Amino acid sequence: MTTASDKAYAEIRGLILAGDASPGTPLREEALADIVGVSRTPVREALKRLEAEHYAIRTSGGRLVVAAWDGDDVAEIFALRAMLEGHAAARAARRITPDALLALKACNQALQAAVAGDAPDVARFLAENRRFHDLVIGASASARLATMLASLVEQPIVRRTATRYARDDLMRSAHEHDQLIQAFAARDAEWAKAVMAAHIHRALHAFRTASPSK
Amino acid sequence: MTTASDKAYAEIRGLILAGDASPGTPLREEALADIVGVSRTPVREALKRLEAEHYAIRTSGGRLVVAAWDGDDVAEIFALRAMLEGHAAARAARRITPDALLALKACNQALQAAVAGDAPDVARFLAENRRFHDLVIGASASARLATMLASLVEQPIVRRTATRYARDDLMRSAHEHDQLIQAFAARDAEWAKAVMAAHIHRALHAFRTASPSK
DNA sequence: CGTGCAGCTCTTGTATACAAAACCCCGTGC
DNA sequence: GCACGGGGTTTTGTATACAAGAGCTGCACG
Numbered sequence: 106m107t108t109a110s111d112k113a114y115a116e117i118r119g120l121i122l123a124g125d126a127s128p129g130t131p132l133r134e135e136a137l138a139d140i141v142g143v144s145r146t147p148v149r150e151a152l153k154r155l156e157a158e159h160y161a162i163r164t165s166g167g168r169l170v171v172a173a174w175d176g177d178d179v180a181e182i183f184a185l186r187a188m189l190e191g192h193a194a195a196r197a198a199r200r201i202t203p204d205a206l207l208a209l210k211a212c213n214q215a216l217q218a219a220v221a222g223d224a225p226d227v228a229r230f231l232a233e234n235r236r237f238h239d240l241v242i243g244a245s246a247s248a249r250l251a252t253m254l255a256s257l258v259e260q261p262i263v264r265r266t267a268t269r270y271a272r273d274d275l276m277r278s279a280h281e282h283d284q285l286i287q288a289f290a291a292r293d294a295e296w297a298k299a300v301m302a303a304h305i306h307r308a309l310h311a312f313r314t315a316s317p318s319k
Numbered sequence: 320m321t322t323a324s325d326k327a328y329a330e331i332r333g334l335i336l337a338g339d340a341s342p343g344t345p346l347r348e349e350a351l352a353d354i355v356g357v358s359r360t361p362v363r364e365a366l367k368r369l370e371a372e373h374y375a376i377r378t379s380g381g382r383l384v385v386a387a388w389d390g391d392d393v394a395e396i397f398a399l400r401a402m403l404e405g406h407a408a409a410r411a412a413r414r415i416t417p418d419a420l421l422a423l424k425a426c427n428q429a430l431q432a433a434v435a436g437d438a439p440d441v442a443r444f445l446a447e448n449r450r451f452h453d454l455v456i457g458a459s460a461s462a463r464l465a466t467m468l469a470s471l472v473e474q475p476i477v478r479r480t481a482t483r484y485a486r487d488d489l490m491r492s493a494h495e496h497d498q499l500i501q502a503f504a505a506r507d508a509e510w511a512k513a514v515m516a517a518h519i520h521r522a523l524h525a526f527r528t529a530s531p532s533k
Numbered sequence: 534c535g536t537g538c539a540g541c542t543c544t545t546g547t548a549t550a551c552a553a554a555a556c557c558c559c560g561t562g563c
Numbered sequence: 564g565c566a567c568g569g570g571g572t573t574t575t576g577t578a579t580a581c582a583a584g585a586g587c588t589g590c591a592c593g
Contacts, residue, residue: 535592540590541587544583544584552577560567562565562566562568
């Protein structure tokens with residue numbers, strides 16, 4: 106069963122990401138409880154989580170408002186992701202099992218298939234891409250890394266980036282994944298780290314050129 | 320006012336760190352509420368936090384037990400700290416203000432004073448050391464980094480390390496801080512990053528040699 | 534003697550009630 | 564006209580009550 110707390114988290118996060126709640130908007134527990142259709146208790150837990158993930162910030166009194174993310178913030182998120190996922194790739198290169206390697210290959214083939222035709226299936230690309238990165242993080246076998254990265258991988262940013270990707274950008278991602286798989290097969294931690302870091306830095310670049318104002 | 324939730328967090332964390340609750344011990348909300356002297360609600364929030372910080376893990380059912388940390392875990396924590404605090408130092412080198420630099424110098428002088436005499440004041444050393452690192456993180460001006468590092472800087476590890484430091488090890492820390500201050504004064508981000516990373520890697524080494532079994 | 538299931542207990546998840554603190558608005562004094 | 568309280572209102576923090584699910588115990592049966 107999906108708990109009421111998770112439902113509240115997903116819905117409130119959705120409100121923020123969709124822009125229904127713009128930066129500075131107060132997040133009142135009771136009002137949100139009415140919207141989501143649960144009581145204050147699970148809403149409260151959801152808000153704590155959103156605060157921890159910097160979707161919301163707490164004012165001097167105990168009140169929460171939607172956080173504002175500027176370009177510097179986005180750059181910092183990508184920089185942290187590059188570091189941490191690079192580290193995850195290095196760990197994964199040392200620990201990966203043959204089965205996990207096969208799973209990565211299959212995942213990346215599905216990803217390539219999604220963008221192979223004339224009309225790339227961006228949604229499927231995103232899903233497989235997400236899965237690919239999750240597999241790498243899983244192979245790194247570090248619970249700490251996993252939770253830290255979970256709070257960093259902001260689906261909205263990925264989405265905004267990918268919807269504006271030109272198709273050969275998507276292809277390039279697939280090729281970088283291939284390189285990563287090669288590094289894993291060779292058990293070369295430094296190589297894997299470098300490929301992953303480059304992969305994510307390029308994603309920031311793509312994001313930047315797609316939305317210049319940010 | 321310090322909230323009941325914070326009190327519960329501090330007390331339960333204390334129980335775990337003191338070893339009163341050894342790994343595998345179940346953490347039941349009502350029992351802890353009785354111990355701390357508050358109701359289940361704030362205990363629940365405290366437990367969520369402890370879970371997020373990997374002090375406790377959740378079993379297949381929804382129950383929490385005290386987490387077991389092995390040597391690999393400790394190594395991973397130090398590796399992450401080296402990366403993230405290195406990054407923080409680099410950011411700080413670019414952004415630091417003259418005032419913050421002065422504060423760092425004063426802090427490090429206090430730290431040196433604490434270990435200058437024949438009988439080093441380890442408790443004071445630890446407090447000033449903590450403050451020094453917090454000042455650096457503050458100067459890095461990244462809320463994300465601050466929260467990530469907060470969940471990583473495990474006071475117990477620092478304590479266990481420092482209590483076994485030989486005095487010239489403490490002095491060496493102070494000198495490394497001096498180097499860091501020089502790098503900040505020179506606004507040399509790469510230098511600052513390298514010094515900080517080395518500083519933390521040495522701390523892991525000291526911890527390792529002090530407690531070989533872990 | 535081992536296995537499976539029924540019933541019960543214990544624990545968590547959620548709702549609601551109450552307490553206390555923060556905010557806001559408005560009137561008052563300067 | 565503006566700063567400053569004061570009181571009501573809103574909002575969060577905490578306690579408690581209730582519901583639902585997980586796990587344990589012990590008995591029956593193979």
